[in-house]
Amino acid sequence: MAIPGASDSIDAATFEQILEMDEDEEEREFSKSIVYDFFSQAESTFVKMDTNLEQRDLKTLSELGHFLKGSSATLGLTKVKDSCEKIQHYGQKKDDTGTNDITEEEGLSKLKTTIEQAKAEFHDVEKVLRKFYND
Amino acid sequence: MAAPLGLPSLDVPTPIPPVAPRAASATDRDTALALDIFRYTPVPTIVLDPSLLVVDVSDSYCRVSAVLDREQLLGCHLDAFCEKVTLPGLASSRNAIQLARDTARPHQSLVAHDGRTWSLRTVPIFSHGTLRCFLMELQDATEAHRRQLELEERMYSNETFRILVETVKDYAIFMLDPQGNVATWNAGAQAFKGYTKEEIIGKHFSSFYSQKDRDDGKPERELRDALRDGRVEDEGWRHRKDGSRFWANVVITTVYKGDVLLGYSKVTRDLTERKQAESELIAAYEESSKLKSEFLANMSHEIRTPMHGMLSALTLLLDTHLNPEQLELARVIEESGEVLLQVINDILDYSKLASGSFSISHDIISVPDIVQSVFRAQQKSCHVHLESNLDPQLPKAAEGDSLRYRQIVQNLLSNAVKFTETGYVRISATLQLEDAEAFTILTEVVDSGIGIPASASGSLFTPFTQFDNSATKKYKGTGLGLSICKSLAELMGGNIGFRPNPEGVGSIFWFTAKLKKVKQIAQLEVLQEKLEKLSCPSPKMPLREIELAAVDKRVLLAEDNPINQKVMLKTLARLGFNKVDLASDGREAVRLSMHTTPPYDLILMDINMPILDGVQATREIRKAGLHIPIIAMTANALKGQKESYIAKGMTAYIAKPVDRNLFVKLLLNCLKREEPG
Structure with missing residues (x-):
């Protein structure tokens, strides 16, 4: 099932697997609970990211990036996942591919823009999903 | 009394002399001839003058009316005459003379005497407008009369049948000629076949049959059978002129006159309504049976869900630190729960099978693997000697439903183990038949157990029956297992059966399954390997x-x-x-x-x-x-x-x-x- 207006931010095959677990295609109880759990998980993670950005705690930021990367990957939210992976790398003071070292300052400035980008991407896909679940 | 030998003198201008063979004149000769005619005519005749005196009687008359003395009759008046003779009676004679005189025409009537019927013809003879005499002729009409009566009777019954046949509406009754062409047609036939008389007479009766029946030569076959057996009866679809069809009962009977085949009578009854009522009844029965099965399936499903919950919770409970007593009780719950679940699963399977909503899958399966795996599982918890024997010819791969095949094997094997206290249980699988399309595989389970009493062997595969129905039931179960196996085996194109173990004690349960060959198996294997490499x-x-x-x-x-x-x-x-x-x-x-x-x-x-x-x-x-x-x-x-x-x-x-x-x-x-x- 294609999610209208989300072809580039949601990986159809992955999200389809989640939808397949619904017992009832009308209610979609299971997938909806997962997606809504993810919304609150993402919001709280972004709050933690903001706090740690202020405290310049790169290691925690990297862990938070990895954490959110895991769940966004499971749901197939590609864009959010990619940004979270970057956050993970920048927090480890690596470039966006995770291969070359960067300085702490470079990392912090990249983290700042990437976290904002991740939030924007999250809110975009959140709108699409809420619409999909008729909320 | 007039002269005994002369004609009465009344209006006769010239008295006719008595028989005078010697007379020489023309008149004499004519008179003599006339007298001879009256005297010797073979038709019994009486001649009366207008005043009804007997002028002459023929010898033939004397014979039929048993008169010995002809002379004493001559000159008698009709009234006296009738008293002396047997024929004709006075009343009928007078009546006849009256009518003949009034109409001046011969009158014919019938008189009966002594079991015979006589035709009495009374002819008035006029000369120049004056009545000269009456001629009364008798003729034996017994035979003709009988025939006439018969004819009338036959006509009457024919008419009755004709009216019956023509007015009957619920039946089509008509005749076919020896070639099978329609020869007669009645109202009923027209009413429910739709053809008018003009349209159908002369047409072959196969017009009433479906194209398929005609192609199969059914009409001709029916005529042949009727010829052989005298009669043929059939029920089936027949077609009307407008193409619609009805369910008919048809009786064809041969009609012979002497040895000549006149044709066939054909009686067709419309049974559409009865047929419809029958099928409605069947449909209603099937519907209710299906509803019952669906209800069972739903209920079983609803029971199974909380059952799973209970058993899962119980498994977790068993993992906690229970004291020996609690552990014992929990194990009892677990065991009962497992049995209950099995019962529910059986009922669910059975009701699905019964409602026809059960289908088997067509995967690639390996019978030796399935048998081996069931065998191994059973071996772990078995107290008797277990043997397995697999035919090396068994195909490694065939199309089938491994889960369901396994279910049958499992059921037969666990039954055998359940009912065998000592001795052995043997399972064997052999390739029974192989053709271009499929393998037929025979799986047998032989045990030395308690066996099956002959009285129970008939109902082994009937649902909900168990041969041990005593109150102190030693063996658990729903009595559904074998009936499920039977349905499953049948779904697999096979059979299931039982026979006593020829070694004396125990039973042999067997089933067959027809498994389709896997097309181009070699290619498939190559493909599968490739797939595996590609993970x-x-x-x-x-x-x-x-x-x-x-x-x-x-x-x-x-x-x-x-x-x-x-x-x-x-x-x-x-x-x-x-x-x-x-x-x-x-x-x-x-x-x-x-x-x-x-x-x-x-x-x-x-x-x-x-x-x-x-x-x-x-x-x-x-x-x-x-x-x-x-x-x-x-x-x-x-x-x-x-x-x-x-x-x-x-x-x-x-x-x-x-x-x-x-x-x-x-x-x-x-x-x-x-x-x-």
């Missing part, structure tokens, strides 16, 4: 396999992200894993895997976890000497990382998001590796 499983098989493999497998899922936990738990549950434990960090994963008995069959390990990551947790588990398969799960989709995880003690690796097909394949590999053989 891209064929879509259907592994899912079924994993459902089988998942039964009773204990899995530990180590994952910190609650969303991923939820998704993975759901994924595992859908694949049939119902014993999954959860660890939220590496430390807990290590603790659980070292302290859980029996040990897990599989661990799914996230890499990045708090406290202790997946790699470190794996290292600790391996250090403790546990060789459980561990599948690494991570979103770190970097090249070379798979190898590094495997180097660190993990068995396999799967990337997040988890692709279900890949995951199934991986699970199968890991679980198979764990199982010896």
Whole structure:
């Protein structure tokens, strides 16, 4: 099932697997609970990211990036996942591919823009999903 | 009394002399001739003058009316005459003379005497407008009269039949000529076949049959059968002129006159309504039976769900620290629960089979593998000597439903073990038949158990019957197992049966299944190998396999992200894993895997976890000497990382998001590796 207006931010095959677990295609109880759990998980993670950005705690930021990367990957939210992976790398003071070292300052400035980008991407896909679940 | 030999003198101008053979004149000759005619005519005749005196009677008359003395009759008046003779009677004679005189025409009537019928013809003879005499002639009309009566009677009955046949409306009654062409047609035939008389007379009666019947030569066959047996009866569809059809009962009877075949009578009855009522009745019965089965199926399903919940909770309860008494009670609950679940599953299967909503799948199966696997499972908990014997000719692969094949084998084998206290149970599978399309495989289970009494052998495969129906039932069960097996075997194009063990004690249960050959098996195997190399499983098989493999497998899922936990738990549950434990960090994963008995069959390990990551947790588990398969799960989709995880003690690796097909394949590999053989 294609999610209208989300072809580039949601990986159809992955999200389809989640939808397949619904017992009832009308209610979609299971997938909806997962997606809504993810919304609150993402919001709280972004709050933690903001706090740690202020405290310049790169290691925690990297862990938070990895954490959110895991769940966004499971749901197939590609864009959010990619940004979270970057956050993970920048927090480890690596470039966006995770291969070359960067300085702490470079990392912090990249983290700042990437976290904002991740939030924007999250809110975009959140709108699409809420619409999909008729909320 | 007038002269005995002369004619009465009344109006006769010239008295006619008595017979005078010697007379020479023309008149004399004529008179003599006339007298001779009257005297010797073979038609019994009486001549009366207008005043009704007897002028002459013929000899033939004297004979028929048994008159001995002709002379004494001559000159008598009719009234006196009739008293002396037997024929004709006075009343009929007077009546006849009256009518003849009044009409001046001959009058004919019938008189009966002594069982015979006489025709009395009374002819008035006039000369120049004056009545000269009456001639009364008698003729024996007995035979003609009888024929006439018969004819009338026949006409009457023919008419009756004609009216019957023509007015009857609920039947089509008509005649066919010897060639089968319609010869007559009645109102009923017209009413329910739609043809008018003009349209159908002369047409062959096969017009009433369907094209298919005509192609099969059914009409001709019916005539042939009628010729042979005199009569043929048939029920079937017949067609009207407008093409609509009705369900008819048809009787064709041959009609002969003497030895000549006149044709056939054909009586057709319209049974459409009866047929309809019958099919409505059948449909109503089937509907109610289906509803019953559906209800059973629904109920069983509804009962099964909470049952699973109870049994799962019980399994968890058994893992807690129970004292021996509690453990004993919990085991009783577990055992009863298992039996109850089996009962419910049986009923569910049975009701699905009965409602026709049961279908078997067509996967590639291996009968030797199935038999072996059931055999091995049974061997573990068996108190008698178990033997298996597999025909080396059995195909390695054929089309079938492995789950259902297994179910039959399992049922027969566990029955045999259940009812056998001592001795042996043997299972054998042989290739019974092989043709271009399919294999027929015979599977037999022979035991030396209690056997089946002859009285019970007839109802073995009937649902809900058990031959031990005593109140103190020793053997548990629903009595559905064998009837389910029967339906399953039939769905597989085979049969099921029982015979006593020829060795004296015990039973032999057997079933056959017709399994389609796998087309181009060689190619398929090559393809499958390729697929395996690509680690891209064929879509259907592994899912079924994993459902089988998942039964009773204990899995530990180590994952910190609650969303991923939820998704993975759901994924595992859908694949049939119902014993999954959860660890939220590496430390807990290590603790659980070292302290859980029996040990897990599989661990799914996230890499990045708090406290202790997946790699470190794996290292600790391996250090403790546990060789459980561990599948690494991570979103770190970097090249070379798979190898590094495997180097660190993990068995396999799967990337997040988890692709279900890949995951199934991986699970199968890991679980198979764990199982010896």
